[in-house]
Amino acid sequence: MSIAAEVVTEAVIAEHRHGFRRRWYRTPSFVGGVSILGTMVLLAVLAPLVTRHDPTSQDLLHTLQGPTSSHWLGTDDLGRDVWSRLVYGARTDLRVAFLAVLFPFVIGTLVGLVSGFYGGWIDTVTNWLVNIVVAFPFYVLIIALVFALGSGTRNIYIAITIVGWVSYARIVRGEVIVAKRREYVLAARSAGLSDARILFRHLLPNVITQAIVFAMSDIVLDILAIVTLGYLGLGVQPPTADWGKMIADGQTFLTTHWELSTLPGIAVVITALGLSLLADGLADLLRPE
Amino acid sequence: MSTPLLRVTDLQVEFPLAHGVLRAVDGASFDVQEGEALGIVGESGSGKTMALRAIVGLLPRAARIAGGTVEIDGVDVTRGGGAKLRELRGRTVSMVFQEPMTALNPVMRVGDQIAEAPLVRLGAGRRGARDRALELMRLVGIADPSRRYEAYPHELSGGMRQRVVIAIALSADPKLILCDEPTTALDVTIQDQILKLLAALQADLGVSIVFVSHDLAVIAQTCQRIAVMYAGQVVETGTVAEVFREPRHPYTLALLRSVPDFDLVRNHLSSIPGSPPDLASPPQGCRFHPRCSFVRPDCTQAPIPLIALGSRETRCLHHEDCAAAARAEPVVTGV
Numbered sequence: 001m002s003i004a005a006e007v008v009t010e011a012v013i014a015e016h017r018h019g020f021r022r023r024w025y026r027t028p029s030f031v032g033g034v035s036i037l038g039t040m041v042l043l044a045v046l047a048p049l050v051t052r053h054d055p056t057s058q059d060l061l062h063t064l065q066g067p068t069s070s071h072w073l074g075t076d077d078l079g080r081d082v083w084s085r086l087v088y089g090a091r092t093d094l095r096v097a098f099l100a101v102l103f104p105f106v107i108g109t110l111v112g113l114v115s116g117f118y119g120g121w122i123d124t125v126t127n128w129l130v131n132i133v134v135a136f137p138f139y140v141l142i143i144a145l146v147f148a149l150g151s152g153t154r155n156i157y158i159a160i161t162i163v164g165w166v167s168y169a170r171i172v173r174g175e176v177i178v179a180k181r182r183e184y185v186l187a188a189r190s191a192g193l194s195d196a197r198i199l200f201r202h203l204l205p206n207v208i209t210q211a212i213v214f215a216m217s218d219i220v221l222d223i224l225a226i227v228t229l230g231y232l233g234l235g236v237q238p239p240t241a242d243w244g245k246m247i248a249d250g251q252t253f254l255t256t257h258w259e260l261s262t263l264p265g266i267a268v269v270i271t272a273l274g275l276s277l278l279a280d281g282l283a284d285l286l287r288p289e
Numbered sequence: 290m291s292t293p294l295l296r297v298t299d300l301q302v303e304f305p306l307a308h309g310v311l312r313a314v315d316g317a318s319f320d321v322q323e324g325e326a327l328g329i330v331g332e333s334g335s336g337k338t339m340a341l342r343a344i345v346g347l348l349p350r351a352a353r354i355a356g357g358t359v360e361i362d363g364v365d366v367t368r369g370g371g372a373k374l375r376e377l378r379g380r381t382v383s384m385v386f387q388e389p390m391t392a393l394n395p396v397m398r399v400g401d402q403i404a405e406a407p408l409v410r411l412g413a414g415r416r417g418a419r420d421r422a423l424e425l426m427r428l429v430g431i432a433d434p435s436r437r438y439e440a441y442p443h444e445l446s447g448g449m450r451q452r453v454v455i456a457i458a459l460s461a462d463p464k465l466i467l468c469d470e471p472t473t474a475l476d477v478t479i480q481d482q483i484l485k486l487l488a489a490l491q492a493d494l495g496v497s498i499v500f501v502s503h504d505l506a507v508i509a510q511t512c513q514r515i516a517v518m519y520a521g522q523v524v525e526t527g528t529v530a531e532v533f534r535e536p537r538h539p540y541t542l543a544l545l546r547s548v549p550d551f552d553l554v555r556n557h558l559s560s561i562p563g564s565p566p567d568l569a570s571p572p573q574g575c576r577f578h579p580r581c582s583f584v585r586p587d588c589t590q591a592p593i594p595l596i597a598l599g600s601r602e603t604r605c606l607h608h609e610d611c612a613a614a615a616r617a618e619p620v621v622t623g624v
Contacts, residue, residue, distance in 0.1 A: 190382075201397075
């Protein structure tokens, strides 16, 4: 190679050698999302350090009070500290939402990978199952399932997994159908590599991006679902703090103490905003060149 | 002559259509000896790529081998399951693809892609596979291999990427490399480097090469023997020197006449009248007859078999006329 060509190649390498590590801070949505969500997670993790009251202890002599130096956001109808309940609620709801997204993500990705790659009857059966689940509105199915299974976090995971895997399966299946026609898959085959290796070493890293990005917005959906279930009394069981339950409890006093329902509502909106920004940022950063 | 490394006999590849079938390859026959480079030339749709993919059993899902045999090292690989063929892939036969950008996995380091076959097929161990990859990168002329090992495909230039693709093809030490238009996507100077590299690898490592191209000049530069394909059939085979000097099929002659040649000043560049036939209903008799300037009544009667002429073969009944025309007006100089 001539010296000139060598220099050009070096320049090309230098220009492209940024990748994820060097670019993330220049993506505003990613930075915004991480900041918002990071603060949320930090507060949730450090809950005992940033609150002064037990979120479940009642103080019936000081109910429905406005903000004081002891109760920063006041107390609810049972005299419980609203700030503590918000923070501990974040702890519950974020944990449940993250775990609830994990199972559908893994199961849906595997199903999509296999059905997209092999096609045939596997794909046909998968499509039937997907269409059956998709035929029902999300909330109707979730509420019906939790109602049938009984309330509580374990059953929320099961219900969300039964409904949620289809989105991942569809996304990954579509990506695999496109990716498997690419020459690098043919090249991997012509090198005599096994199907399992082609699926997991070559196809999976190429198709997972969309599923990860979707997972971020799916957490938003799951938080809303958990809060909705909590509101309906089917979710996290009292006395554990949960935003949905807080909204439901505060409803009675909406005309006099609107903040009791509004504050957990704002917490939901901020979390959703953080996750949406994170999803956007990730989509930008992980997009193949 | 000993058993050839690759012997393709009367290969037929079909695509089922709504009405009837399309024979993408209909009677491809050629041999490749150990250490030899064979060029397969033909225009788009002549079946050359399908013939190549049939050899390694990587046809598109809709296509199937309808007849003929493909013998690799004396074993017919068209019979008996995919396991045998998978064992051969990489170890005995490997492929180099046309488009080096899409033939590489975009999210995997190029070094790991080269090391993959040594790791999983040769059981070289992580360290050994890495060393093998670095050695191959040096062999195909990639400067500073230990740094480039870590690069992703988009960080390399087109020529570098094609060198990586060639290194991958060599990684499990095959005897035969199938190249599907490996230089078409590259610019001319890089094309020349890659062709020289392939020729050097053939000479130094003794690997056989099948080189598919639509470019006669590329074939002349790299191959000893040539097979010309038209409408799914091999119409002429022979050494590059004989075929270029005295083509014995009118299609070959027409193809050679349509190549610009600055040594041999022609006052016009000829093109072949008409267009290639529809493979779902090919013409009766010789498939080239509607476009042939030497056509006679017997050309349109029955399908023409490959006629052996010493070391050469042709699918033309009147190959003498063709050879005489080539002698009267030489087509290529310096071969």
